Amino acid sequence: MENERLIIEEYEINSSTAIVMPMEYGTKIFSRVYELEEETISPFKPFDLVKESCYGFGSNYEGRKAATKKLIGATHKVPIAISPLIYLFPTASPENPQCAWVAHDHVLDYKKGKINGTTIVKFQNNRYILLHISTRSFENQLIRTMMLKSKLSKNDDELIPRAVYANKLRKQRAAAEDSEQYSW
Template sequence: MQVIDDYLINAETFIIEPIYGEFGQLFSKVHEERGSYIVKKKPINLIKESCLYYGAGYKGRLDSSIKATGFQKKVPICIFEGQKIFFFPLGSPNNDDSSWVAHYHVEKVTSIGPQLSYIYFMNRLKIEVPFSKAVIEGEVMRTAQLRFIMLKRWNEEN
């Protein structure tokens, strides 16, 4: 797998997973339509840097999501409104090793154990995650709610 120093989240990004290097350093494993990469940055840093690149800081986007939805924990965010890129965290976003999932690309979730599931993406990629199906589906629904609210607001402006 190709190792790269930097990565910008885009419309083809499916999921960003934490992965530890051979000396214990935390990196990101990014899956997208064209393939997968190891990025020498933490998942949350890729989220924050991509938010800034697209015009607003992570904190501002997080505050906007909280204000729009009332959610206080595991809050989904819009990375870039121009391409309608919404991500949700699996686990606390305050933990450096949380995975981040692109809402648009999730096709379905299946349970493979009490706290173990597969997330299937539109390109047939299947990722095993240590969360129950109910938890993941809840996050998908919360992100759908944020997406609906924000799309409605953006359409009202036109």
């Protein structure tokens, strides 16, 4: 009964989303979404929420996956930039029904779980969640996500000086044209 109060029909991954985990709900796989301040359940699989959230930010999952592969050379379990501020990585193959999606920015700490092949993750809100992923794989996923974020933010940083420089050139040309127009 309590789960029914938490179920929401629509959910878009946002900057407060910490992790999207699969959960069995009867015979179906739903998503348990942990945000920094609350927890909800979506009737969609985690991978479906990730794909739909990409659309919400003007792209699609396949395009973001292809860009990630090209930028960091990853071939499987690639992290995804849902938006310029939201980066998630999968704990398994995205098609695997047990795959969770972790928001790298909200991971505060992690350590090896007592059960082999598990990792305990501490999030910014001091919530601890046990994930079925080895600590080494978890670290690799964190590193890949940081690499992606670094590559994309580097591209953003390079665009700013170009835009400033182009704007400066336009102003100089306009000033030169004005001076030519009145110098008869």
